[in-house]
Amino acid sequence: MTTTGVQAIIPAFQELKVCAEAHWKGLWKSGRTVITVGTAACGQAAGALEVLQAFRDEVSKLNLDCRVIEVGCMGHCYAEPIVIISKPGYPAICYGHVNPVIAGTLVKEFVAGDNPCLEFVLGALEKNDLIPSLSEFPRAQYEKKLILKNCGHIDPTDIEQYIANGGYLALEKALRMRPEKVIDEVKRSGLRGRGGAGFPTGQKWEICRNSAGKPKYAICNADEGDPGAFMDRSIIESDPHSVLEGMLISAYATGARQGYIYVRAEYPLAVERVQIALRQAKKLGLLGREILGSNFSFDIKLFQGSGAFVCGEETALIASLEGEAGTPHVRPPYPAVSGLFGKPTTINNVKTLTYVRHIINNGAEWFAGIGTKGSRGTAVFALAGKIVNTGLVEVPMGTTLRQVIFEVGSGIPNGKKFKAVQIGGPSGGCLPESALDLPIDFDSLKKAGAMMGSGGMVVLDEDDCMVEIARYFVEFTQRESCGKCTYCRLGTKQMLEILTDITKGRGKLEDIDMLQHLAEGVKAGSLCGLGKTAPNPVLTTLRYFRNEYEAHVREGRCPSLMCPDLIAYYILPHKCERSCDACVGTCSVEAISPDKKRIKVIDQEKCVKCNNCLVACPLQYNAVVKLSPPGKVPTSKK
Amino acid sequence: MTEEKIKQHTRQVLKSFSKKKGNLIPILQRVQGRLGYLPREAMLEVAEFLGLPPIHVYGVVTFYNQFRLNPPGKHSVRVCLGTACHMKGGYITLDAWKRRLSIGAGETTTDREFDLDTVACVGCCVMAPVTVLDEKPMGKVDPTKVDGLLLAFEREREGKKKQ
Incomplete structure (x- = not known):
């Protein structure tokens, strides 16, 4: 880069920052109450849009100086719809399970009057003498929010709020560094891809940078297809610019000119928020030609997936971008050498890209100081299923499963007993009670038979049948298998038939061994991650819950009372x-x-x-x- | 819709695209957005525009779950069968929809009022079991709520008739 380019960056960014900060301060002008309503998809499913309307109606009816804004999801999904009211003279208070009637009451009693309606409170955002704060919850001692920090606190459709909260600072810093230095920083941080496989991100970028061929491409994989995982959806809906910033930095480091963000069609709200974010970034010159006055140009296009799970696999995703059916290709060559249209391409998961700005801002050593030796940084999990505090959690790598499920997630509801935790979706496995003290990182989970996958964590209790869950996942992978490899196409089909027979009480004892045999075959004989990992749910349930299979086969009995035919x-x-x-x-x-x-x-x-x-x-x-x-x-x- | 109308709509969509193969999926998405489904004539039109064999277009359409080959109903019912939804009784909810609408997944009622389908996961796992009704995710839909939702539609229809 020329020196004139570098010199132009600082004033260009400074101008944006000053403007954004003034805008942010204006929002919180003294004496005014600000109400934020979480309207990510999880909030909307719980009725957040009706709550938002109720607040707006009541505020305008009473003619109050009060701003009502939409924000994303702060991770406490169990309490949706969530509302935060920041009134001068009070700590910012977070309310859970709000409905339109409660919304009306809060405006009348708290915004217009001064009764904070303690009965609806979830917790305060900062420590105070009036209300317990969220940071005093037991879960707070395990959580460490890096990439979820902004989620639920800023308006995802307003770029200035992002900039005022430290956004695009890392881009500005990166543009003043040499691309090799950026890659070196990411490499030294030890960041590994959060899409599931855990490949070192810096190394991927370096390979792409050193590969011949132009133009180069940078792709963000937001095709989060794992049923039971919703971290990527939440990040895009709540803080889309953090993803764009990560993409910009990766493109600068690898030398890419064109980017794609590949979002699942099942996430309409995420699609909408990315569109808005792209438009705003272009308008402020953070995307497009000569970004911030430097000589780095990069543009991002949004591409909507069409509902094929296998497209989360990088070579299948590329095929889909090229207008083909999404079938994976043999690697090598890896996309970093020959990817989209045969050109060097980096493909990174949403979460991986979101970490980048923190690494650039705080340095590689800081990031490497979090987590475990082989797995640096934090892990984001989506807690769902039979758990009290469903939602998103971010904990340092190395936290144990028990801490995540029982401390952060507050355990199993209705006094039921924990049975297993399903980690990593269809590629992962079911881990029993005995594995709960396992520190979570890429390698330990693999050893136990599961995998990090994209981070979905579905907790199962005594009412959940392990044969049925194995059948469910095989049904899923069988349906989503692209059909290219025989083992995956036919093997999963046979496994599904055997499992269906067992859940219907038609199983034979030798079926169980056959299942094991087939599972190992599919694992060995498939090309891509889908087939290679599809047998994991079966293998882990066989390993840890063989007695349940036997009860189905020998006695025609479902010990968990779940299988409808039994x-x-x-x-x-x-x-x-x-x-x-x-x-x-x-x-x-x-x-x-x-x-x-x-x-x-x-x-x-x-x-x-x-x-x-x-x-x-x-x-x-x-x-x-x-x-x-x-x-x-x-x-x-x- | 007549053949001519379908072609017209498709051509309208094609106007805003260049003849690049990479545009195939976005084009199909836009055509389906306009017509509700992808009839034969539309696929042929798209194939000709991009200079692809029609079988390639058909292959892509049938590969991806999002594309449909038959007209949708007025209201779309998508039952989420993600892990959390399944374990919390999503399959029971699907049964209830099938029973009440008398159709299977992937079908449309004969009066074209409803179409029923499943979806792998909409990411609202905390509200499980979820049904997406006309693009709006509804949480905790059990068989009783299915009846309630259908009743609401019926009331709405009756109300319109009276007007």
């Missing part, structure tokens, strides 16, 4: 209350009727096992039970 619903006559008709009304197929004594009886022929009656039966009676095998139901006398 259970029957039954109403215990001595517990059923004569005057109660709750189950009769709720039955979706009219299978329940009272007998002469008005004790309710289920017609097993009609029952579709929809679980409605069990939910409807009042707790004090608790008369509906599931029995397995179904033959246990006493034959009724008519």
